[in-house]
Amino acid sequence: MSEFGYFLSSEELSAPRTVQVGQAAEQAGFDRVWVSDHYHPWQSSQGESPFVWTVLGALAATTNLRLTTAVTCPTFRLHPAIVAQATATVASLAPGRFTFGVGSGEALNEHILGDAWPPVSVRHERLQEALELIRQLWTGETVTHEGRHFTAHNAKIWSRPEESPPIYISGFGPKATRLAAQVGDGWITTRPDIEGLKTYRRDGGMGGTQAGLKICWAPTEEEAADTAHRLWGHEGGGGQLSQDVPTWKGYEALGARTSPEETARAVACGPDPKRAAEAITPYVEAGFDEVYISQIGPDQEGGIHFLADEVLPLLR
Numbered sequence: 001m002s003e004f005g006y007f008l009s010s011e012e013l014s015a016p017r018t019v020q021v022g023q024a025a026e027q028a029g030f031d032r033v034w035v036s037d038h039y040h041p042w043q044s045s046q047g048e049s050p051f052v053w054t055v056l057g058a059l060a061a062t063t064n065l066r067l068t069t070a071v072t073c074p075t076f077r078l079h080p081a082i083v084a085q086a087t088a089t090v091a092s093l094a095p096g097r098f099t100f101g102v103g104s105g106e107a108l109n110e111h112i113l114g115d116a117w118p119p120v121s122v123r124h125e126r127l128q129e130a131l132e133l134i135r136q137l138w139t140g141e142t143v144t145h146e147g148r149h150f151t152a153h154n155a156k157i158w159s160r161p162e163e164s165p166p167i168y169i170s171g172f173g174p175k176a177t178r179l180a181a182q183v184g185d186g187w188i189t190t191r192p193d194i195e196g197l198k199t200y201r202r203d204g205g206m207g208g209t210q211a212g213l214k215i216c217w218a219p220t221e222e223e224a225a226d227t228a229h230r231l232w233g234h235e236g237g238g239g240q241l242s243q244d245v246p247t248w249k250g251y252e253a254l255g256a257r258t259s260p261e262e263t264a265r266a267v268a269c270g271p272d273p274k275r276a277a278e279a280i281t282p283y284v285e286a287g288f289d290e291v292y293i294s295q296i297g298p299d300q301e302g303g304i305h306f307l308a309d310e311v312l313p314l315l316r
Contacts, residue, residue, distance in 0.1 A: 002284045004312055005032035006304065007070070007212050007294030011041035012231060015050035019058045021300045022065060028308040032066035034101075034212055034292040035059070039077060039109040042251045045230050053086045060093035067098050070212060070292070071170045071188060073105030075123070076115055080130035081152045084137035091161035101188050101210070102127065103170035107246040117244070124179055125149070131167060131183060138164040168210060174199055181205030188212075192282035211283045212292035214267055217306040218299065221270030225260040227297040228267045233258050235266060267296070273310035280315060 006025040008018050022033055037052040056067055067090070074083040091098045104123035111117055118126075126149045133150055136143050137157045145152040169180035170188040177199045180187040186207035187200045197209060214232065218224035233255025245251055263269070268279035283291045295303025 001316075002288055002291045003032065004030070004307075004315075005034060005066070005068075005290055005292040006030045006307075007034040007214070007292040008036070009046075009214075009294050009296075010036045010048060010050055010052060010055065011038055011046040012048055012297070013050075013300070014048050015055050015058070017048075017300075018050065018055050019062060021304070022059045023063055024301050025304050026063045026065050028304045030065070030304075030308070032068070032290065032292075033059070034068050034070035034210075034294075037069050037072040039112055040248055042108065042234060043231065043248050043255060044252065053090065056090045056098075057093055060090060060097070065097065067094055068168065068188075068210065068292075069099075069101045070210075071101040071103040071168075073103055073110055073127075074130045074134065075126040075149070076105055076110035077112055079152075080133045080150055081137060081143075081155050083130070084134040085157055085159075087134070087165060088138060088157050088160045091163075091165045092159060095161055096163065098165045099168055099186070099210075100165045101168045101170065102131065102184075103188075104176065104243075106243045108248070108251075111246050117246070120175065120243075124175065127169075128179065128183055135164070135167075166207065168207070171196065171200070177205075178203045186210065192286045192288075194286045197286055197288070208289045209287070210290040210292065211286075211288040212294065213279060213283065214294045214296050215276045215279060215303065215307070215311075216267055216269045216296040217271065217276070217303040218269070218297070219271060221264065221272075222260075224269035224271075224297075225264035228269055229255070229258065229260040229263040231296055232267070233263055235263070271306070273306070273314060276307070276311045277314040280311070284315060 038049045074080045107117045142156045166185035168186035169184035171177035171180045181203035216224040216228040234251035268276040
């Protein structure tokens with residue numbers, strides 16, 4: 001049976017609000033959260049994007065939640081040697097409660113330093129090398145690395161947890177999913193992807209699996225649909241498109257091509273707990289170990305209590 005967690009969307013929430021909502025989720029009975037890692041929001045209407053490592057430190061210090069980055073790209077805007085230090089610090093603040101979720105990145109966040117945006121094959125190659133370097137640094141050794149994509153000279157992580165955190169790799173296609181099976185400790189996705197789960201297991205993936213989705217609770221379906229469309233109207237693009245558009249303006253243009261009614265067909269909107277449960281059920285039936293659910297919009301507490309009190313009991 002799947003465990004359920006709450007998904008903290010840092011594109012919508014300021015740093016103080018992210019911590020506050022995480023605390024509210026814990027009080028409502030959730031014991032784990034996803035926290036997204038972005039430099040930019042997807043749309044300007046979302047309006048936020050705090051530095052995830054500061055937020056994770058605050059959550060680690062003020063809650064007992066299990067924490068997962070969903071997901072960090074450790075290969076462009078931050079050098080993997082810096083990410084190794086950041087993750088070791090969070091893991092020491094939240095011993096046994098931190099999972100390092102990683103992916104090959106989106107141009108939206110990773111283009112900011114002027115690096116070329118390479119094809120998927122190169123991004124996967126960079127990710128694999130970065131994880132090798134991060135794991136080596138987690139040992140506490142003094143590391144000199146001269147790789148194809150990254151260089152580190154006499155680097156040593158001094159503040160480390162007793163046990164290194166697991167690394168879960170995000171995968172939305174067979175190549176990324178196979179990479180998760182081969183070099184990751186688990187697999188992350190945002191679809192109820194039965195075939196992907198089979199691929200992960202078939203290619204040797206023995207670790208845990210996590211998946212996430214969004215709902216939008218509001219007193220009426222119409223209000224929820226308007227909120228979901230205003231903040232996440234671009235979601236229908238998906239796939240490779242979601243990795244290659246370089247600015248929020250591009251996603252806003254995608255959202256402008258859809259309507260609240262179309263968004264409501266893709267996202268469970270409104271006060272009906274059965275509708276929300278039906279949206280979550282495919283993830284449970286697919287066999288994911290953990291399922292994380294995000295409430296779209298400013299009424300985070302309303303969404304949390306809707307999930308905890310009305311929706312999840314239908315699934316348990």
